[in-house]
Amino acid sequence: MTAVQPKGASTAGADAGALLRLDDVTVRFGARAALDTVGLDVAEHEIVCVLGPSGSGKSTLLRAVAGLQGLDGGRIVLGGRDQGGVPAHKRGVGLMFQDHQLFPQRDVAGNVAFGLRMHGASRAEQALGVAELLDLVGLPGAQKRAVSSLSGGEQQRVALARALAPRPRLLMLDEPLGQLDRSLRERLVAELRELFGELGTTVLAVTHDQGEAFALADRVVVMRDGRIAQSGTPLEVWRNPADEFVARFLGFDNVVDATVTGEAADTVWGKVPVPDGTRQGACRLLVRPAGVRLVGAREGLACVVTARTFRGTHVAVRLEPPGGPRLEAACALRDAPAVGETVGVAFDSGDVVVLG
Numbered sequence: 467m468t469a470v471q472p473k474g475a476s477t478a479g480a481d482a483g484a485l486l487r488l489d490d491v492t493v494r495f496g497a498r499a500a501l502d503t504v505g506l507d508v509a510e511h512e513i514v515c516v517l518g519p520s521g522s523g524k525s526t527l528l529r530a531v532a533g534l535q536g537l538d539g540g541r542i543v544l545g546g547r548d549q550g551g552v553p554a555h556k557r558g559v560g561l562m563f564q565d566h567q568l569f570p571q572r573d574v575a576g577n578v579a580f581g582l583r584m585h586g587a588s589r590a591e592q593a594l595g596v597a598e599l600l601d602l603v604g605l606p607g608a609q610k611r612a613v614s615s616l617s618g619g620e621q622q623r624v625a626l627a628r629a630l631a632p633r634p635r636l637l638m639l640d641e642p643l644g645q646l647d648r649s650l651r652e653r654l655v656a657e658l659r660e661l662f663g664e665l666g667t668t669v670l671a672v673t674h675d676q677g678e679a680f681a682l683a684d685r686v687v688v689m690r691d692g693r694i695a696q697s698g699t700p701l702e703v704w705r706n707p708a709d710e711f712v713a714r715f716l717g718f719d720n721v722v723d724a725t726v727t728g729e730a731a732d733t734v735w736g737k738v739p740v741p742d743g744t745r746q747g748a749c750r751l752l753v754r755p756a757g758v759r760l761v762g763a764r765e766g767l768a769c770v771v772t773a774r775t776f777r778g779t780h781v782a783v784r785l786e787p788p789g790g791p792r793l794e795a796a797c798a799l800r801d802a803p804a805v806g807e808t809v810g811v812a813f814d815s816g817d818v819v820v821l822g
């Protein structure tokens with residue numbers, strides 16, 4: 467779809483391809499701002515995942531874009547058109563909610579055809595559309611099945627087919643895989659990404675699950691208290707969390723006060739090497755677990771191992787240094803020390819991040 471530009475509007479600039487634009491969007495409930503001057507662009511064909519803790523404003527953001535929630539300030543522009551006053555059903559966005567709300571009395575075909583019927587498709591068009599969509603979501607031939615006979619993952623696929631049926635210019639997903647077990651989620655996330663890529667669908671999804679967001683998204687947006695704390699590719703956000711809130715939200719807890727002098731920082735854990743070009747002076751410092759290296763007990767910082775957690779690809783080892791905050795190290799299974807052992811710890815500058 468080509469974004470319609472208002473007369474005289476410039477097409478130059480980084481946002482020329484934005485299908486969706488939020489300018490200073492504000493939504494208040496009483497004195498509290500659920501969205502506080504939020505600015506966000508979503509480009510055509512982009513998959514953006516909004517992440518954040520409970521109550522940070524994710525669902526309100528989706529509801530505002532969908533037209534289900536009025537604004538107290540700012541504007542939402544979709545396909546070049548200000549959506550102020552445009553009712554939800556005229557916005558051309560598809561919505562899929564966590565509890566997928568299928569019609570239990572209708573079969574699979576009846577559910578998927580719903581969106582097509584609403585758009586005035588003939589019976590023949592509906593049948594063709596339903597068959598195509600079911601193929602697309604990996605449920606070929608499921609037309610006549612009762613919704614109640616489907617597994618959670620299958621219901622999720624039907625809900626997705628229904629949301630895709632009217633070919634929305636923007637598909638919005640609210641915790642799309644929230645109720646499914648982890649292995650199914652991981653599989654479906656990979657499939658969804660592939661499917662959206664093939665269809666060229668523009669997607670705005672919200673989730674509180676960072677694994678899901680990082681696997682699905684071209685770009686992740688981390689929210690905190692109705693504001694955007696950070697926006698970037700999964701790799702950018704993972705490598706350089708903007709601040710301590712984002713770092714801790716991503717599960718990084720090795721954060722400490724530091725004073726950078728030259729190529730190292732003084733901390734309660736001793737000297738920690740910092741990347742080249744790090745700003746000098748006082749800061750908060752993050753050491754990713756991969757940068758906490760175990761060395762001989764007499765070298766480095768002596769720590770006692772207090773817990774080990776198997777994480778599939780590695781073991782998370784919890785370490786208690788004398789007097790300082792706890793540390794977590796990521797170790798290969800064969801290298802992981804036993805609980806109660808005393809080990810030495812050294813730090814790798816490649817996994818050290820100065821937080822804003």
Ligand SMILES: Nc1ncnc2c1ncn2[C@@H]1O[C@H](COP(=O)(O)OP(=O)(O)OP(=O)(O)O)[C@@H](O)[C@H]1O
Nearest residue numbers: 495499500518519520521522523524525526527674
């Ligand atoms: N209809 C409403 N009336 C009053 N307050 C509301 C309403 N909807 C949301 N809120 C408040 O706005 C804030 C943001 O809520 P929102 O549902 O957008 O958060 P969320 O990030 O989606 O949370 P969750 O992950 O728990 O779904 C919360 O403090 C919530 O209590």
